Amino acid sequence: MKIQEADAKSLLVAQGLPVPAWAVAQTPAEARTAAERFLADGAERVVIKAQVLVGGRGKAGGVKLAGSADEAEAVARSILDLEIKGIPVRTVLVGPAADIVKEYYLSAVLDRASRRIIVMGSAEGGVEIEAVAAERPDAIVTIPAHPIAGFLPFKARQMAFRLGLGAHLKDAVAIATGLVRTMVANDADLVEINPLAVVRERAPDGSFTERLQCLDAKITLDDSALARHPGLEELRDPDEEDPADREAREAGLTFIKLEGTIGCMVNGAGLAMTTMDLVKRAGGEPANFLDIGGGARADKVAAAMRLILADPKVTAILVNIFGGITRGDEVARGLIEARSQQDRDVPMVVRIVGTNAAEAAVLLREAEFHTAETLDDAAAQAVAASKAAAA
Numbered sequence: 001m002k003i004q005e006a007d008a009k010s011l012l013v014a015q016g017l018p019v020p021a022w023a024v025a026q027t028p029a030e031a032r033t034a035a036e037r038f039l040a041d042g043a044e045r046v047v048i049k050a051q052v053l054v055g056g057r058g059k060a061g062g063v064k065l066a067g068s069a070d071e072a073e074a075v076a077r078s079i080l081d082l083e084i085k086g087i088p089v090r091t092v093l094v095g096p097a098a099d100i101v102k103e104y105y106l107s108a109v110l111d112r113a114s115r116r117i118i119v120m121g122s123a124e125g126g127v128e129i130e131a132v133a134a135e136r137p138d139a140i141v142t143i144p145a146h147p148i149a150g151f152l153p154f155k156a157r158q159m160a161f162r163l164g165l166g167a168h169l170k171d172a173v174a175i176a177t178g179l180v181r182t183m184v185a186n187d188a189d190l191v192e193i194n195p196l197a198v199v200r201e202r203a204p205d206g207s208f209t210e211r212l213q214c215l216d217a218k219i220t221l222d223d224s225a226l227a228r229h230p231g232l233e234e235l236r237d238p239d240e241e242d243p244a245d246r247e248a249r250e251a252g253l254t255f256i257k258l259e260g261t262i263g264c265m266v267n268g269a270g271l272a273m274t275t276m277d278l279v280k281r282a283g284g285e286p287a288n289f290l291d292i293g294g295g296a297r298a299d300k301v302a303a304a305m306r307l308i309l310a311d312p313k314v315t316a317i318l319v320n321i322f323g324g325i326t327r328g329d330e331v332a333r334g335l336i337e338a339r340s341q342q343d344r345d346v347p348m349v350v351r352i353v354g355t356n357a358a359e360a361a362v363l364l365r366e367a368e369f370h371t372a373e374t375l376d377d378a379a380a381q382a383v384a385a386s387k388a389a390a391a
Ligand code: GDP
Pocket: 047, 049, 054, 055, 056, 057, 058, 059, 063, 096, 097, 098, 099, 100, 103, 125, 126, 127, 194, 195, 215, 216
């Protein structure tokens, strides 16, 4: 689950990380009020940023500076009128603008290959890190965190020196270790600061000082761990969730979209993985992982079918149900119902065994479904149907 920048910043502040003040505004007038406050508190300019769950807002015109309350109101109005990568901007973040000396990149990310949290940093911050990684991989420094102790201070110092942040060692160490704490405390799989910036500030005596600040924050939370953090579920932004993900979540289905052409509907996570393996062995590529769960009833089956068919790449569907608590005839009824509603005619191969399989077979035969006795046969039929559709 992705959360908005303002919410991500709250989680950083909770771990003691340095983040400039901010307010969230839904209207130009609210943005003006917030700007007036920051300007009265001594800011020379304010920054106004679109709150949408996509990167590259700056490039898309969603991050702007304003030097007065009037200008802040006008800029907020223009940003609230924007659509960034297809997402309408509903709120903006307003804060005192930082005077940036240099931008860095720093993140904590779950590295599944090494089964650890790693801290990634680059002195080439501000820009898209994927581009840096592709063009100049040596510009990225990667240091693993300790599985239990977190990001140890000596590792954090190594990171700071390798990024050229020796002049800000104390701040850099506090931020790098704090990123990993933020990650662990919230079961996040990514905590990213881009840019982490050296900013210039004027002291009361008129002299300038420099320090590090987290100017942007991106956090993704592990959906499977949300039950452990009741407060975090409230940060979900249903308007920005992928429609397929939302439908799956609301229907209680576990659904992960993949790249292939064969839609899979299965009950049970293990059986779903097996089904995908057998599709691959039969020469096909699964279009999704879909576990309809135990005891699924007809309406759930219909919802699963809608999700599968919403993917235009799907050219065949394989249904594999092992009836235990789930009753085969319920699933068959759900399939018949779903097919009567669907506007796209995609060949479907159904294998139902276990509880009420005989009743299911009668229903499916009457409705003229393609059926299969074994999973190998079902996979082969689905792959053949998909290849015939492509030809
Ligand atoms: P993103 O484009 O979605 O990653 O949004 P960011 O919050 O990272 O902002 C993009 C860029 O805008 C940053 O890399 C900075 O160069 C600039 N920016 C963001 N906040 C400030 C600020 O407070 N002051 C100044 N001068 N520039 C800022």
